[in-house]
Amino acid sequence: MxxxxxxxxxxxxxxxxxxxxxxxxxxxxxxxxxxxxxxxxxxxxxxxxxxxxxxxxxxxxxxxxxxxxxxxxxxxxxxITQFFDIKNCNDLKVLDGIDKKKLSTVFTPAETGAMYAKVRGEKYVRQYLYRARKKYADFEELFGININI
Structure with a gap:
C-alpha cells in the first residue's frame, strides 16, 4: 500500500x-x-x-x-513518506511548509536560497541549485519528503 x-x-x-x-x-x-x-x-x-x-x-x-x-x-x-511533489506545484507556500531546521540540516543557505528563487521565478545561481539537487535523495531518505525543483 x-x-x-x-x-x-x-x-x-x-x-x-x-x-x-x-x-x-x-x-x-x-x-x-x-x-x-x-x-x-x-x-x-x-x-x-x-x-x-x-x-x-x-x-x-x-x-x-x-x-x-x-x-x-x-x-x-x-x-507517510510522500507528501507532495514541488515540481507539480511551483508554489512558495509548499516550500515554506517544510521545516527550516530540516532544510538547513541537508542544504547550505546558498542552496536553500537558490531553491526559493527558482520557485519564485527569480534569478538564481545554477551551481547552488545543482548542488541542492544532488542532495534531494538524501533529504528524502532522512525526512521522507520528496523535493523536485
Whole structure:
C-alpha cells in the first residue's frame, strides 16, 4: 500500500486513489513511535472498511497514516513518506511548509536560497541549485519528503 498526503488540501492518496477528508478535526490520537511525543489528527478519510487518519507528531513532524476498522479498532500505522511533489506545484507556500531546521540540516543557505528563487521565478545561481539537487535523495531518505525543483 503506497500512501501519499497533500498537506495543502488534506487529501490522502492510497495506491493512486485520492480520498477527500471527511473531517479536519484536531484531536490527540496517540504517541509517536519515533520520539514518544503527542500525535494529533490532521484529517479523517473513509477507506474500504474503516477509516484512515492522517496524524502529525508535535515534536518530530512525522506524519502517519493510522488505520482503523469500522468500530474504531486500531489496525496499524505507517509513516507517510510522500507528501507532495514541488515540481507539480511551483508554489512558495509548499516550500515554506517544510521545516527550516530540516532544510538547513541537508542544504547550505546558498542552496536553500537558490531553491526559493527558482520557485519564485527569480534569478538564481545554477551551481547552488545543482548542488541542492544532488542532495534531494538524501533529504528524502532522512525526512521522507520528496523535493523536485
Amino acid at each position: 503506497e500512501i501519499r498526503y497533500d498537506i495543502e488540501k488534506n487529501i490522502i492518496q492510497v495506491d493512486s486513489v485520492e480520498i477527500d477528508p471527511q473531517s479536519l478535526d484536531k484531536n490527540f490520537i496517540g504517541v509517536c513511535s519515533n520520539c514518544n511525543s503527542d500525535v494529533s489528527s490532521l484529517s479523517y478519510h473513509a477507506y474500504e472498511k474503516g477509516t484512515i487518519v492522517a496524524g502529525k507528531c508535535s515534536l518530530c513532524d512525522t506524519i502517519f497514516a493510522i488505520r482503523y476498522d469500522t468500530d474504531w479498532n486500531w489496525q496499524g500505522e505507517e509513516p
